[in-house]
Amino acid sequence: MRIRPGRSTRPRTRIRPTHDTALDGFVVAVDRGRYTCAIGDRVVTAMRARELGRRGVVVGDRVAVVGDTSGDEGSLARIVRIDDRASILRRSADDDENTVEGRQERVIVANAEQLVIVSALADPPPRTGFIDRCLVAAYDADIEPLLCLTKADLAGPEEVLAYYADLDLPYVLCHPDRPLDELIEALRSRLSCLVGHSGVGKSTLVNRLSPDADRAVGVVSAIGKGRHTSTSAVALPLPGGGWVVDTPGVRSFGIAHVDPENVLHGFLDLLPASVNCSPNCDHLTTPGCGLDALVAAGGADPRRLTSYRRLLSSRTGDTRPSA
Numbered sequence: 001m002r003i004r005p006g007r008s009t010r011p012r013t014r015i016r017p018t019h020d021t022a023l024d025g026f027v028v029a030v031d032r033g034r035y036t037c038a039i040g041d042r043v044v045t046a047m048r049a050r051e052l053g054r055r056g057v058v059v060g061d062r063v064a065v066v067g068d069t070s071g072d073e074g075s076l077a078r079i080v081r082i083d084d085r086a087s088i089l090r091r092s093a094d095d096d097e098n099t100v101e102g103r104q105e106r107v108i109v110a111n112a113e114q115l116v117i118v119s120a121l122a123d124p125p126p127r128t129g130f131i132d133r134c135l136v137a138a139y140d141a142d143i144e145p146l147l148c149l150t151k152a153d154l155a156g157p158e159e160v161l162a163y164y165a166d167l168d169l170p171y172v173l174c175h176p177d178r179p180l181d182e183l184i185e186a187l188r189s190r191l192s193c194l195v196g197h198s199g200v201g202k203s204t205l206v207n208r209l210s211p212d213a214d215r216a217v218g219v220v221s222a223i224g225k226g227r228h229t230s231t232s233a234v235a236l237p238l239p240g241g242g243w244v245v246d247t248p249g250v251r252s253f254g255i256a257h258v259d260p261e262n263v264l265h266g267f268l269d270l271l272p273a274s275v276n277c278s279p280n281c282d283h284l285t286t287p288g289c290g291l292d293a294l295v296a297a298g299g300a301d302p303r304r305l306t307s308y309r310r311l312l313s314s315r316t317g318d319t320r321p322s323a
């Protein structure tokens, strides 16, 4: 038997520093290897300790921080531990898992409890395709969705709500001239992530929700030189407790990382009917699909099935027209 020479003559040790004095931090922004952490009322800039290995740190992470945690200008602390994540919200650059972009997957936020899907009722009109895509990502990540309908002064919610009538989808209406009580209540004491297309009024909403946000972002920008305030996620504190993560850079929401089986979980109104499908039904082209039967019997809105199939097709790179 041959004995392979060891890679290193240095004895390996499994002993890690215990960091008894580490403080609990919450990652509010990430920019080029620098992590902005909230530690109590302080905002501390930190880097990753080498012992974290390849593990990435993302906004929403709860971490242990050592070193200079004063938060003073020019100070730099070290993140030595990342707590287990309660949830991970991801997106792919593309829908198709067969492309390079589709395999590029990014964690948007860790530990989010709620995905707030911001959609305007008009200007721009609601895009249910985008909302459905967000619902797939939310259910896949085990994060509760909340539909946040803005610009209630311009149009009523009837049409979009009718489309979701068969789902128990929680929603709030936001009117520019009325208090945001309902939304504030839904966000209280939790970590919520906002997503929405450009122009739906997300920034307007964030400014109303977190009046101190400008100041908080100002601190963050000073560290990140303003760049990431427009490109990546930032967690902002809410006056009533809790955090809201704004995702200015998220313009699309690829779902290549979602298992095709799980896409249907974003369509809870259609899901139960799949028990009537044959075992290998792809719910797309397989004859006798239970979802077709459901719609034919008037048990679901045909537009929902069309939307599901459109998502499923882009997911698999199959561009055959559906429905």
Ligand SMILES: Nc1nc2c(ncn2[C@@H]2O[C@H](COP(=O)(O)OP(=O)(O)OP(=O)(O)O)[C@@H](O)[C@H]2O)c(=O)[nH]1
Pocket: 150, 151, 152, 153, 154, 174, 175, 176, 196, 197, 198, 199, 200, 201, 202, 203, 204, 205, 248
């Ligand atoms: N009528 C009406 N207009 C609104 C409302 N909220 C925002 N707007 C307008 O809609 C436009 C877009 O608002 P933003 O808050 O910048 O939208 P956004 O989603 O942050 O868009 P990006 O900054 O491109 O990401 C602005 O001209 C706002 O003044 C609203 O409730 N009613």
Ligand SMILES: [Zn+2]
Pocket: 274, 277, 278, 281, 282, 283, 284, 286, 288, 289, 290, 291
């Ligand atoms: Zn089927």
